[in-house]
Amino acid sequence: MKRSIKKNLYSLICAMFITSAAQAADNIFIPEMGTAGARGMTVQTERLYGEYFMRKARGAGIISYDPVMTEFINSVGQKLVLNANNVYFPFEFFLSADPSLNASAFLGGKVQVNAGLFHYTDNEDEFASVLAHEISHITQRHIARFIEEQSDRGAISIASIIASIALAIINPTVGAAAFSTSAGLMAQTGINFTRDNEYEADRIGISVLDKAGYNPMAMSTLFKKLFSMQGNINSAYALLIDHPLSEIRVAEAYNRAKNLPKRKNSTDPNFMFAKARVDVRYMNLKLNEFKERLQNTEKVNKYYKNYALALIYYGEKNYSKAKEYLENLSSMTSNDFIVDLYTDIDLESGNTSSAISRLRPLYSKKPYDSAITINLANAYLKSREGKQAQQVLEKFLQKYPNDSFASEMLTESFLQQKNKCQALITNAQTMALKSDYTRAFNSLNDAMHTCKGSYSQIARAQYSKISSQKDFDEKLEKRH
Template sequence: MDNYPSCYGVTVINTFFRPRSLLALTLSAALTFPTNVMSADPIELPSIGTTAGGTLTIDQESIYGEAYMRMLRNSYPIVNDPVLNEYIDSLGHRLVANANDVKTPFTFFMIRDRNINAFAFFGGYVALHSGLFLHAKSESELASVVAHEIAHVTQRHLARSMEEQARRTPATIAALAGSLLLAIAAPEAGIAAITATTAGSMQSQINYTRSNEREADRFGIATLAKAGFEPDAMPRFFSRLADEYRYASKPPPMLLTHPLPEDRITDTRERAQQYPPMRIMPSLDYHLARSRIVARYAGINSDAAMDWLERTERRTSPEIKPAFEYGRALVYLDTRKLDQAEEILTKLLRDDPNNNFYLDAISDLYIEKGEPDVALKKLEAALKNKPRNSVLSINHANVLLKKERYQDASRALQRYTHDNPEDVNGWHLLSEASDALGRNDEDLAARAEILALKANWNKAIQFYTQASQIAELGSLKQARYDARIDQLMEQRDRFLNLR
């Protein structure tokens, strides 16, 4: 299903949090570098991940995290791509399942930005820039970034940094939390703010951040090893980035908040060497995701995307050749060269009939060709093997809409939004189906959910109020709308109290 943003870039968000002093060099998300192992002597790691209990509880962290995520949705180019989201979520939770000290659910998402960066924040939220896929040459390298970020969360580095800052700076928890969250997503703001601090305070913060980075490296490598990734992927990726940007006048955001001095690289290399060397087969799914990003989210034209696919394919192993064919098929599809796209996708799907990357693309293809029945048949067959799979379900609902089977689409989307309430794609399609059916109240309710996901509480409440007025007086539907209004008002008040 095609659903990718037309905008590109990142804007600093400070609408709701009004920090009194930005925390310089806060531990925004350091890259994680996955390492995995079949068997190795366990590395003794200190149990220091809960020392921030006196500052914020886990529940409070979750409240801040949810609030900040809503702000990001409103102001950042979040990638709402079902196939990529499924891949990132699968990779992230494979790592979480092998991490220590996990006390919160995790949410993984992507921001469309060619800069190399990743960051984590309260509540288990981990963001990856799409540019990471252009620089990580293997799934293990990408996983190393994610594992590092997971360690920042499990070891509660944000809360611990805030506790450290609170000892030296008179400020409310809200102000400190706002500073931390701002510096995470906008590291340049944190760096600029450091000029206003004293030299002693600056050195203290730098030391504290470096300590957290090393700790995240240690825990990240242990997690990666347990999850089955290459142990040396982290130092390999670190070294390549350090070499590439050693003399750069403007390093990527990741290196602003996660500097790579030689001793840090050496430390990760020595730790990786404590595990037996291993080489794993290249991940086709990783390279399919990478090709999809090049074709649709890299901010380059179709000729440049084709050139990248051709050049990169020459240096890769035969096992991942289908990923480059897939990338070319997407370029053909997006430039409406439908016959060329169909030829490639038909072959790919014949060889791998249950692959969601291919099923998603071929459903878009047959919609574009004016043959939605073909797409519907393939999706319904796939759903028998993977019922309620999010990628297949959203594509299935989209095809029903294109076939003007609005009643069926509405039922499918009611189920989908129940299972995936934070996916704006589902709410957009439900709004479309409701509008086509003349159900103005349900259209307003779906649009209200999108607004609430983006922290636009007042407008969301207004839309639900209008929906309640339209619904039959005393009906279950009206009661449901009224109950949702109460929930949104409570969430809004809790959100505004964070300022």
């Protein structure tokens, strides 16, 4: 299942993995900065800023709601987080449909992964090295310290920087202008600070990568690949053109990794499935030519090839041919990627009962797996079984209350049951997750005026809660 809201994307700031300002530095001593570096911004405040950012990101449509990709990205990310130090808040990894080579960290454990990152990495270890680097930027509180540094210099307030980032998401042109002051200041006066951050994130990231069981040499391998790309005049490599990797940084990554135990790259097929999915659905490739190349070569990973071809034929509505390629992966019938595509084929073919029968036993084993849960809920909704969808989604949302996609589906489940009052309340919660307060309050006002008893009381309580959230957002933005 895939739902992607595609809009113009503004490249997020904050410790880009590839956006290194590490010019050829001769002083490579990296201080242990840790959590003590952020003075005025408490962990709780940083977390609140992170949630604010996510509301703006959801509302602006930069998040691609692709449950199977979200599940994979978070499985890798959380594995790394478990092996990191100084983790003071939950991490959240999300996919952007942007095909460019990038990933970026933000306050409060929020990490954006561009779809293009899968296209340009060759294995899960290289991909994980990017996430390990971004995680390290957050655990070392590099972003919080940078924002405080600018505030200390009197250039721009903390609130202004945060609000500028959000504004950049909503309106890239205006946001870019609004942020130019702090971004320019960083470029002019923060080069050494940023360089140190990059080296520290490399060093700690390699350690996290190793502790999580990945090949610690993967970051060095990726660096060498990126280093060879420098000078390539291609918009996909814009960050490399603007912020080249230094030879010293590449060498440092290699020297750190070579002192750790050697380990082979992961052979888990999930990365190849994810890479194939990105290439077919996000990279704007000419699929007819891509299909022909895949069919005429044996020199490609079998998981990648068969899944990519199955996706292409599914997109062409040739479901029987898509199934042929899925059958070449018959040993993977319980895999999220395979189950997801089989489900899509069943639902498009009107075989909702087949989809539900396949998903139920998997759901009983993995009730919080977003790919399985969202697919099962969607199948129930397609078969007009709103009550069953409600039960699945409510359990999922207890653990992941900020999943606006699941919340939106829950609203639909109530509408199918003709429970208008609960639908209005749930819709308000969904809109609040996207910072769409006008629609949130419209739903709650409707509920308070038309619903009675407990529904009216719940609506009033939600109104108060969402009002507080709105006040927080507005105070932040007014400072800007």
